[in-house]
Amino acid sequence: MSGRETPARLWRRSALVWLALSLLLATTLGGAYLPIGVWKLPLALTIAAAKAGLVIAIFMGLGQAGGAARIAGLCGVLWVLLLLSLSMTDQTTRQQLPPGFGEDRAGQP
Amino acid sequence: MTDIAALPEPHPATPRPTRSYLGAGSDLRSWLLTTDHKRIAILYALTLTLFFFIGGAAATLIRIELITPAGDLVSADSYNKLFTLHGVIMVWFFLVPAIPTTFGNFILPMAVGASDVAFPRLNLLSWYLTVAGGLLALVSLLVGGVDTGWTFYTPYSTLYSNSYVTLAAAGVFVAGFGTIATGVNMIVTVHVLRARGMRWMRLPLFVWSIYATSIIMVLATPALAVALLMIVVDRLFGLSLFDPDQGGDPIIFQHVFWFYSHPAVYIMILPGMGVVTEIITCFARRRVFGYEAMVFAILGIAIFSFFVWGHHMFVSGQSAWASLVFSILSFVVAVPSAIKVFNWSATLYGGHITFEASMLYALGFLGLFTLGGLTGLFLASIPIDVHVHDTYFVVAHFHYIMVGAMVTAFFGGLHFWWPKVTGRHYSEPWARLAAILMFVGFNFTFFPQFILGYLGMPRRYHSYPPEFQIWHVLSSAGAVILALAYLVPLVYLTLSLRYGRRAGDNPWHASGLEWATTSPPPRDNFVIPPTVDTDPYAYHAAHEEPSERDESGGDHQSSRKDEMP
Amino acid sequence: MNSILSLAQASENARSFDTLLLVLVLFSLAIVTLVGTLVLVFSIRYRKGSKVTRHRVPRLLSHQIEWGWTSATVFVALFFFWGAASIMVRQLDPPPDAMEIHVEAKQWMWKARHPNGTREINALHVPMGQPVKLYLDSQDVIHSFFVPAFRLKQDVVPGRTATTWFTATEPGTYHLFCAEFCGTSHSQMTGEIVVMEPEDFSAWLANRPEGDTLVAEGRKLFTTAGCSGCHAEGSDVHAPDLNGVAGRRVALADGRVVTADDAYLRDSILLPARDVVAGYAPIMPDFGGILETGEVTALVAYLRSLGTQEGETP
């Protein structure tokens, strides 16, 4: 990272990020009470992603990390999305019958 | 052997170290607290050998039990515990760690020209984690066993099994972190510790295969860990994550479990592919055919292995659409494997082939892997899978890959690098005999199981209808040959430690950097850190085919070490 | 029945399966022969010491070879996918006239119930040539309904109903196996599938004691389990009348309107407090721990029959 920094500057930098994170936290908390139905989860997750982005980019210094480290971090995220998306192809297209469904069909005259 | 010795030495003599890694202390402490990757590899090898024979003993009992249709040797419960033990031990305490932690540990740092792995102490910790996990699994066996099968399917494993599931799952969980640590170590070693001039496209394919395997280890094993964790908390605290009465869905467990367990198959087979490439190039005296294609095939297999897990769930009640998606992806993943098989065959073209024991193993691998891979196509076809799923066809298929291919490659590597590890030669005739016995015994054991599976014999059956008996008897007979074949190397390899001829530094005149140092190597592998200025497998000049001139001691043999500083 | 090498081909699925299998086997043989020949020929021809001249592989050509076999394998893979998938898709849905049989799996037996209420344990008699649709439920763990002669397998996962279907084409007795490991006596969870000529099947069915149909069982339970105490006409307790409730739109106390489908009826018995009907107090006791799965199903069937008697189609 950037050479010798004064303590005041580095604390100020971390405080600024902290402030942004706190604002995002307040937003997501407020957003949870908005009556926006199905959009609540996407909103909450977008804000979470913004928070995570701040932590990753500045606190964890991914920008300064090497290319391999960046790819490694990216892979972690991609692999979770891979697991989610391919298992969702099953979950969203499954026609699930409740237990005992057949019995009552079979019982029909 | 003798005419090989007539060939020129690919690596010119280097200054000789004062003593080998074996000489750096001989008390227990110097082994149990070592951070030398070579000693840790030996610790792993001893541990895994023990587990291999425990798992093998279980397999033997299973095969004896199945000689008769009635379940008369052991009770149904004991039988279920036996095949669970066999699966758990063989998968997690032999096949997964087998090559990465032994040859990966021993050879990889040398093959990239490093003096050790990136994190030597983490390396030792991995071994302790593996041992601790193995001990937990063994304790679960001693106190009463586990009867869920190695797949731990819910809700049987969470709500119904009265056996020691928690203990065994905890063992696998702990060992899993050992695997992850090994993976991290290998990845960083390859990234950071390559010798000067060792560019990515100069890495031997064995290094590439361990690197790709490590990627899978790091990205897949945590999914297993979390699947097991969910079982354990379900059992311990009743979190009812997969309890159908509370709306729990056992299929979700299967998704998470197979997200690990399908790539895990490639954790087992990829290192074997790497080993075989080293052997075939060395004994054919040829550069590998299509190096780049081989690299991309390895990476392709590693990445695409994550896209196909749903083919284990065609009959589970997964949606038809998901099945179609997973089916086409499974067919596609066959392509890089096919490329590898063709490239190995093509590598033989125009070579000067000799048939040492390790080469016999490698050629055996080629045949068995081809058969195992082709039967994979059967399983990717949904209608066929529906019939043969959970039958002996599947058992035969994955044994062709994991035992036929992977264990054969392991033995191939063992014979190839034995002189490097110990500095001694083993008895070549006995080794060849064992290789042939293993090939014959293996096919004898597992080929009948393809037919059994087609006929409808379900797996994990303690007793079975009498019309299947003939095939079971054949299979069990083959297992006797196979068991003997596995015992033979134990004898002659042990004997070689004391009575074997001195092997010299590079008995096979192989090109890898690991052969550029003494056998056995010194603690820090190289007296002078090596530099690299040629492509791998420099058995002949880059664009030149070996011609008759080679016989007379070709002048264009590897010039790898010519410009040593 | 089965000889040691061939498996009876007793369903329509089995034919297309065996064709596909044959194609794959022939293809595999070809590849094994190809690889085997290459390895063998090269091994002999280029063994060390053989005096054969080692020709160069021109760089261009070797790339062509690589591209050639890569695209060939891609093509073959897609071809097989197409073949396999089209067979699978064709067999996805049962014909509408399929006879519906319910099968319940539990550690370690198969219980089947025919449309007229006839029950069987570890056996299933079906008429030849008639499509049969199976509804499969599990009481406990995952089982798998496997009939090798039909090339048919379907996991039975607890918590949901699985369906599958077949049309038997050959009379005979065939194995039924549980293919998913389900505990101690997994290998005892077997049975037989008996395929009969239609007239034999009718005769067999006529000679079986007819079990209670689900509706009749549900009607009995409606009284014995105490439902009628509140829900019968003229009861003192203020509870909804259930005549014709199945399939109707129901207004709930919290303002939602739902359709009283199977899942709703079932949940209302097991978790009555969840969806209370508007205008009624949440006083119905929870039957979750009292009724067994089969009993709830019988009650649901009975409630549906009340609906259909009124001429409503759910």
Add this chain to the structure above:
Amino acid sequence: MTEARHDPFHDIARQRHAAELGLWVFLASELVFFGGLFVTYGLYRYAYPSAFEAAGAETAIWLGTINTAILLTSSATMAAAVWAGEAGHKRHVLIGLALTALLGLTFMGVKGVEYYKDISESLYPGAADFPVDMPGAQVFVGLYWAMTGVHAVHLSIGLVAVAITLWRVRAERFDWQNTALLHVLGLYWHLIDLIWIVLYPLLYLMGRSL
């Protein structure tokens, strides 16, 4: 102070690079580990949207929010400690680490209170008077316990590591300025924070409005 460079590295820069890369690879692994839980959550949420909303409304949103704020703050102090380490300000490293440890402990304390409250309100699977009577609701609560529990285990490991590092920096037991150790510790701590950032909306913000 011992020498900063260890075998098998020839120079300290490579060693730093190796340690950082190693931790990033491990973080990817950890992401998949928690990812397994997230995906399980996602699949179940798809199956039982209303039960997840109803059960989600039962969690203690204020305690969860306070804990989120605490953890975000601890990440800020940890980042300051790591930056101070790189700039060579020992006192600020110690202050940053001490604050981080303190905040981490507070988080665990609040979490303990919350768990106590959950148990007294029967918010655990299999409770006799479980508050939400819908299929899937107990699965949500099971996941709540599993996810926060696993997170708490990670945080405890982080706390121990922070405490040890604090002591070792104070006693000059290692070259905190040149090795990557502080940076690596920071990465791990931020990962714990990242996981919580995702857990918070999934577990606490459910079902607060229509």
